[in-house]
Amino acid sequence: MKLKLIPKNEQELSKLFVILFPLVLILSSAVMFLKNSYFTFANLLPHNSVFNYGKLASIENQISFHLLIGVSLSLLFVYLLSKSLGRKMAMFPLAFLTLLGYLGLLFLNILINHSIISLFLTLIVFGLVGISTINVLAKKENTIFTSGQHIYGAVMMLFIASLVSRSSLDIYSDQLLISALSSSLINMSVIPILFMSAIYFLMTKALGATLYSKTLSSISFWGFLFLLPWTNFKYYYGSVLPNWLENVSIYLSLSLIIPLLAFVVNYIQTSQDNDGESQKLLSRLNFSMILFTITTTLHIASSFANLLPILGLTNFVYAIKFGYFSSLVIVVMSLILYLIPKLFGREVSYKTFDNLGLSGINFSLSLYFINNLIIGINSGYSWNAGANAGNPTIYGEGFQIQWELIGTNLMANTFISLLFFLSAVLYFITVIKSISSGAVTTVEEMVSS
Amino acid sequence: MSDLVNKVAELLNAPVDLVQRSAEARAAASGTTVDAVLSSWAGGESVTSAAPAAEAPKEETPVEEEVVEETPVEEEVVEETPVEEEVVEITGEVVEEEVLQEVEKESSLSFVGGVVAIAIFTFLLGFSIPKNQEIAEVTESLNNSVEVTADVLKGAQVYNELNCQSCHTQNVRALIPDTQNGKVLSNKFANEALIKAVGNLRTAPDLSTNNTREPTNNAQWLERYLKDSTSVNRDIPHPSYTFVSDSDLEYLITYLLSLGENNE
Numbered sequence: 084m085k086l087k088l089i090p091k092n093e094q095e096l097s098k099l100f101v102i103l104f105p106l107v108l109i110l111s112s113a114v115m116f117l118k119n120s121y122f123t124f125a126n127l128l129p130h131n132s133v134f135n136y137g138k139l140a141s142i143e144n145q146i147s148f149h150l151l152i153g154v155s156l157s158l159l160f161v162y163l164l165s166k167s168l169g170r171k172m173a174m175f176p177l178a179f180l181t182l183l184g185y186l187g188l189l190f191l192n193i194l195i196n197h198s199i200i201s202l203f204l205t206l207i208v209f210g211l212v213g214i215s216t217i218n219v220l221a222k223k224e225n226t227i228f229t230s231g232q233h234i235y236g237a238v239m240m241l242f243i244a245s246l247v248s249r250s251s252l253d254i255y256s257d258q259l260l261i262s263a264l265s266s267s268l269i270n271m272s273v274i275p276i277l278f279m280s281a282i283y284f285l286m287t288k289a290l291g292a293t294l295y296s297k298t299l300s301s302i303s304f305w306g307f308l309f310l311l312p313w314t315n316f317k318y319y320y321g322s323v324l325p326n327w328l329e330n331v332s333i334y335l336s337l338s339l340i341i342p343l344l345a346f347v348v349n350y351i352q353t354s355q356d357n358d359g360e361s362q363k364l365l366s367r368l369n370f371s372m373i374l375f376t377i378t379t380t381l382h383i384a385s386s387f388a389n390l391l392p393i394l395g396l397t398n399f400v401y402a403i404k405f406g407y408f409s410s411l412v413i414v415v416m417s418l419i420l421y422l423i424p425k426l427f428g429r430e431v432s433y434k435t436f437d438n439l440g441l442s443g444i445n446f447s448l449s450l451y452f453i454n455n456l457i458i459g460i461n462s463g464y465s466w467n468a469g470a471n472a473g474n475p476t477i478y479g480e481g482f483q484i485q486w487e488l489i490g491t492n493l494m495a496n497t498f499i500s501l502l503f504f505l506s507a508v509l510y511f512i513t514v515i516k517s518i519s520s521g522a523v524t525t526v527e528e529m530v531s532s
Numbered sequence: 533m534s535d536l537v538n539k540v541a542e543l544l545n546a547p548v549d550l551v552q553r554s555a556e557a558r559a560a561a562s563g564t565t566v567d568a569v570l571s572s573w574a575g576g577e578s579v580t581s582a583a584p585a586a587e588a589p590k591e592e593t594p595v596e597e598e599v600v601e602e603t604p605v606e607e608e609v610v611e612e613t614p615v616e617e618e619v620v621e622i623t624g625e626v627v628e629e630e631v632l633q634e635v636e637k638e639s640s641l642s643f644v645g646g647v648v649a650i651a652i653f654t655f656l657l658g659f660s661i662p663k664n665q666e667i668a669e670v671t672e673s674l675n676n677s678v679e680v681t682a683d684v685l686k687g688a689q690v691y692n693e694l695n696c697q698s699c700h701t702q703n704v705r706a707l708i709p710d711t712q713n714g715k716v717l718s719n720k721f722a723n724e725a726l727i728k729a730v731g732n733l734r735t736a737p738d739l740s741t742n743n744t745r746e747p748t749n750n751a752q753w754l755e756r757y758l759k760d761s762t763s764v765n766r767d768i769p770h771p772s773y774t775f776v777s778d779s780d781l782e783y784l785i786t787y788l789l790s791l792g793e794n795n796e
Contacts, residue, residue, distance in 0.1 A: 121771070122769055123769065124769075125761070125769035125770060125771055125772075126761065126762050126766070126769060126772070130771055130772055130773070130774060130775055131775045132775055135694070135771045135773075135775075136698070136699070136771050137694045137695030137696060137698050137699075137771065138694070138695060140695055140698040141695045141698065216644055219640050219643065219644055220640045220641065220644065221640075222640055225638060226638040227638060227640065227643055232643065235643075235644070235647060236647055239647050239648065239650075239651045240651065240654075242651070243651050243654060243655050246655065247655070247659055250659070250663070251724075252724045252727040252728065253667055253721065254666060254667055254670050254719055254720060254721050254722065254727070255717055255718075255719050255720055255722055255727060255730070256666045256719050257663060257666075257727060258727045258728060258730045259703070259730060259732070260659065260662060260663055260666075262730075262732055264658055264659050268654075293539050293540075305646070305650075308647065308650055309650050312654045312658060313654070313658060316658075319732075320705070320707075321705030321706045321707040321710065322703060322705050322706075323666075323716070323717060323718075323719045324662070325662045325665060325666065328658070328662050356539075392705075392707050392709065392710075395705075396701060396703065396705075396732050396733065396734050397733065397734055397735075398733065398735065400732075400733075401733065462734060462735065463734070466709070466734055467709040468709075482736070482737050482768065483767070483768070486767065486768050489735075490767075
């Protein structure tokens with residue numbers, strides 16, 4: 084295994100992210116487990132300024148929904164963007180430094196919460212926008228392949244999210260507006276768009292299939308890019324956000340059905356054309372697609388006016404963003420296993436041990452997703468019912484009713500996240516084992532300029 | 533003919549021979565192999581590399597068909613004058629290749645423009661306009677500022693540092709079930725620390741009207757509960773803030789006791 088301190092090309096830099104992703108995945112799952120433990124066993128565990136539920140929830144959000152997504156974006160940006168454009172990456176050294184700075188700042192943001200870091204993050208994401216724009220404009224191929232389109236869209240949405248999150252808080256509704264839009268942009272736009280970018284690559288190149296329809300892929304790309312950023316406002320239905328914004332969000336969320344159908348049909352038709360040599364990869368892609376489709380369907384279904392008051396401001400919203408997060412994690416894991424032979428010249432042997440880790444992650448992520456959906460629905464329902472009983476928020480019977488409904492599921496979250504953590508460790512071992520001692524194979528040819 | 537040629541031919545709705553010849557011409561022009569070219573047309577990867585996804589150039593189909601229609605004419609000429617066959621064949625390939633490239637051409641500028649337009653649209657309509665609209669509404673009202681003491685502000689900062697809003701909200705909505713929790717907060721100017729405490733996950737009780745309810749309006753009860761939640765309720769998990777300094781805990785309690793007065 085050779086890792087160069089200063090990589091000379093996209094392939095060498097991709098190697099770094101191939102190793103970094105499983106490490107950050109372990110970190111993410113470990114903090115998730117700790118956070119849940121501090122909720123379930125709040126009365127048993129020792130508390131200090133770091134090890135308490137509030138702080139761990141904040142750290143988990145930074146690691147899972149920022150750092151891990153940042154590493155995924157970096158891998159896709161470096162490996163797929165240039166290939167999609169048929170040329171070596173323009174200004175590669177600058178891109179390398181920008182991505183390094185981006186990940187460094189995301190890591191620093193976990194430790195220090197200071198406005199200067201968010202300023203630098205905005206600047207560095209702007210740099211990424213600039214580099215990707217130059218690359219797209221300087222493409223060598225006649226078309227921009229779908230994966231590249233999605234990566235560019237994701238980077239642009241990330242930039243808007245960083246601009247929004249830097250906005251000043253002047254009045255009460257500002258916080259709701261910022262958290263609604265930035266969460267919508269990162270968790271419900273950047274993550275699903277990155278997921279689609281990887282899926283389009285894997286379902287054609289890795290499965291040896293021909294894309295069923297370019298038109299459908301365009302419908303899904305432009306549809307999701309336009310609609311997804313608006314879909315989170317609806318969960319603030321009844322709050323001090325402008326009513327028109329909540330209503331627009333409801334209608335645009337319902338419109339998601341069109342790009343979703345285009346995407347699913349394209350995937351099904353394309354994957355049926357696979358060469359039959361990568362059945363394991365196909366089953367993992369199918370799993371992530373099912374998770375993505377269910378998440379988006381629930382995201383659409385929650386737009387109905389009689390459901391919104393129950394589901395808004397609950398774990399249901401967390402479950403939706405977790406569903407997208409899980410889809411991306413599964414597909415990036417698959418991409419990494421696909422890239423190991425291409426980049427390191429080593430085969431991945433899918434033995435029982437390796438399959439256990441992969442299945443464990445699939446199982447734990449989907450279970451965590453379902454569990455949080457149940458928590459969201461139950462807490463929203465009991466909250467409303469308790470409020471009608473007139474005693475909702477006092478530390479007495481009102482909240483006790485809610486706790487009895489969600490307590491078991493919250494406790495289950497702890498054990499599910501433990502399974503996720505253990506599976507992430509197994510996955511890391513699989514990656515390292517394959518890179519260091521897998522059977523030798525041919526390394527992929529570099530992109531020529 | 534390989535399977536790949538058949539796939540591409542099917543995709544382009546063009547004869548296999550024509551696809552094969554076009555690919556050969558393209559391969560010769562770009563200095564790569566025929567298979568690489570065919571793969572790029574079939575699955576969406578760069579001609580110059582082994583790479584990524586998804587471009588079935590469906591748009592090419594009509595033009596491809598036009599070229600196909602011309603082919604028999606070329607063949608007729610070939611049959612009549614075998615000597616000229618090679619010349620005609622080569623010319624035909626170049627034309628086909630040029631047509632193919634022309635059809636595939638997709639403007640980067642319009643793609644980038646489209647993405648940037650969506651981003652600007654989202655930022656303006658989803659953020660700038662509603663934010664300014666809300667501020668304008670507040671500016672017009674007479675009583676729109678929040679007067680709080682320095683201790684309350686310090687307490688709000690402690691509240692934010694402990695991330696209490698990861699479970700608690702201060703966000704009563706204009707919905708019948710919610711309004712029974714307290715009054716809907718009017719949209720008013722406030723300090724950043726106070727605004728940050730809003731929260732958006734109702735896992736724990738809403739604290740908007742904390743000071744108007746029993747027993748949370750009692751400083752002693754709050755202190756006991758925050759230091760050791762089990763002394764009040766063993767079933768509901770709540771962190772015990774024994775690690776928070778006495779002065780910070782006092783600020784936090786002062787802040788919690790201010791909720792209800794400021795929010796009405």
